[in-house]
Every structure is written in structure tokens, then in C-alpha cells.
Amino acid sequence: MLKPSAKTPGGHRIYSNDDLMRMKHIQFLKQMGFSLQEIDEMLAIQDRNWSASLNNQLAYVLEEQEKLKLMEKYLRELIHGMAFEGKARGAAVHKLIQLSGHSQETKKKYRELLFKEHEQKLLSRLPNVSNDDPDSLEWIALIAQLKQNMDAGPNAPQVQRITRRILEKTDESFSGEDEFLDKLWAIRKCPEQSAQIGLYPLEPALLELFEQAYEIYLSRQRGQSEQKEHF
Structure with missing residues (x-):
């Protein structure tokens, strides 16, 4: 040449x-x-x-970029899914395959069906297994820690510490949005609806543990408040 x-x-x-x-x-x-x-x-x-x-080369590069972005998304989801699952890493692959069965259009449709317009905007604040921003990474770590301590029970100090931090983070992102949070929790507890709106699948036993830990945490908080009032 x-x-x-x-x-x-x-x-x-x-x-x-x-x-x-x-x-x-x-x-x-x-x-x-x-x-x-x-x-x-x-x-x-x-x-x-x-x-x-x-122009042809630019079109090719842009197409390859989209493919790489999609590959990056899948890799992050798998890495973070494995962090959720701990030793049961194969479960992450299975769950992500299930999640991928719902198209973006289907997820959008169900979100519009189940949430009000302003609530749909709140959904963007939820942690995302496709992202590696500090907020999402902390959520992933908290859920992974909760999963690791399932055998300890809802009353265990470590479970209560995790529960407190989860509630603090929830308040940081969704303060004053109790109706939205109640609706989201009801959907989260229903595997079909949870998958339809694109939430990473969590085991019913894990959700039940958190619900029990939450009730214990609230009960203790009320007890401390009553003690303060007496003084």
C-alpha cells in the first residue's frame, strides 16, 4: 500500500x-x-x-457502541445479581433470564398501569442492578447482607442494623411518599407484578424477613419514644 x-x-x-x-x-x-x-x-x-x-464507518461505530452498551448492561446485572445471591450464584443467571423475558415496552406499560404519573418518576430513584452508582451499590450490598443473615432471624442485632440503614436510605429518596412506598412494597411481594415492572426477583422468605425485622424495629422505636415522654 x-x-x-x-x-x-x-x-x-x-x-x-x-x-x-x-x-x-x-x-x-x-x-x-x-x-x-x-x-x-x-x-x-x-x-x-x-x-x-x-458516514458508513460512523454508522458501524455507533451500532457497535449500542451493542457494547447492552453487553455492559448485562454484565453489570450479572455481577450485581451474583452479589445478591451470594453462594447461589447460578440463581442470578436464572433470575436475569426471567427478567429479560419482559421487554422494555411491556415494563413501561405495566408501570403506567400501576403507578400515577408522579409515581412513575419516583421509580427512577430505585436502585438498578444495571448501574454502578454509589447509591445502587449500597442498596445491593444491604440486600446481600440481609440475605447472608437470613438464618439469624429478624431480631438479630445485625439484621436490625441492616433494617435501620435500609429505612434511612428509603427516607433519603422517598420522604413523604408513603402511598407510593406501600404500593411498591405490595408489588414487590407479588413475583409476577414485580417482574412485570422490571424489579430484580427477591425470594419471598427474604421479603418476609425484612417485614418482620421492620415491625420489630418500629416497635422498639415506639418504645424508646414512650420512655422519653415519661422523662
Whole structure:
């Protein structure tokens, strides 16, 4: 593709400034992902009107970006799903396959059906297994910790600490939205509806543990408040 302008008597190649410029063109086009054949065809165009080739390459790059974004999404979901499941990592694959059975359009339809307009905006604040923002990562860690301590029971100190932090985070994101939270919890406890709106599947036993721990936490908080009133 790059031929020398001349050779010395000893057989050494001599490259002119035009040759060096052609080499730079080849390197530049190669960096943009063109094959050597495509580069050769483009350099053969005398007027350097590469618009069609460049537009085609841009379309290809954008398509590949979308594929990579989708792959990134699936990988994050699997990594975070495994964090949820702990030792039962195979369950994460099974659950994500189930979740992928609902298209984005279906999830959107059910969200519009089950939630009011302002509540649909609140859904964007929920943790997302596809993201790695600090908020979502903390939610994932809390649920994973709760799952790891299921055998300890709802009254265990570590379960109560996790429950308190979950309630603190809930209040940080959804303060004053009790009606929305009640509705979301009812949906979360129904596996079919939970999957329909795109929530990562959680075992009924885990949800029951949290519900029991929540009741114990509230009871203790009320007891402490009553003691303070006496003083």
C-alpha cells in the first residue's frame, strides 16, 4: 500500500514527503477502524471525497457502541445479581433470564398501569442492578447482607442494623411518599407484578424477613419514644 518513491544503489528505500503523508493517512484511517482494503480504496479516490465511507464507518461505530452498551448492561446485572445471591450464584443467571423475558415496552406499560404519573418518576430513584452508582451499590450490598443473615432471624442485632440503614436510605429518596412506598412494597411481594415492572426477583422468605425485622424495629422505636415522654 505504501511504495517508496525510489531506491538507493544499495537497495535502501527512499520515501518522499508525499509518501510520508500517505503513511499518515493510512495510520489515521486505520485508527478509525477501516480495513486495509477499505483504506486502499479510499486513498485511490483522487479528490479525497470520503463522505460515503466515513458516514458508513460512523454508522458501524455507533451500532457497535449500542451493542457494547447492552453487553455492559448485562454484565453489570450479572455481577450485581451474583452479589445478591451470594453462594447461589447460578440463581442470578436464572433470575436475569426471567427478567429479560419482559421487554422494555411491556415494563413501561405495566408501570403506567400501576403507578400515577408522579409515581412513575419516583421509580427512577430505585436502585438498578444495571448501574454502578454509589447509591445502587449500597442498596445491593444491604440486600446481600440481609440475605447472608437470613438464618439469624429478624431480631438479630445485625439484621436490625441492616433494617435501620435500609429505612434511612428509603427516607433519603422517598420522604413523604408513603402511598407510593406501600404500593411498591405490595408489588414487590407479588413475583409476577414485580417482574412485570422490571424489579430484580427477591425470594419471598427474604421479603418476609425484612417485614418482620421492620415491625420489630418500629416497635422498639415506639418504645424508646414512650420512655422519653415519661422523662
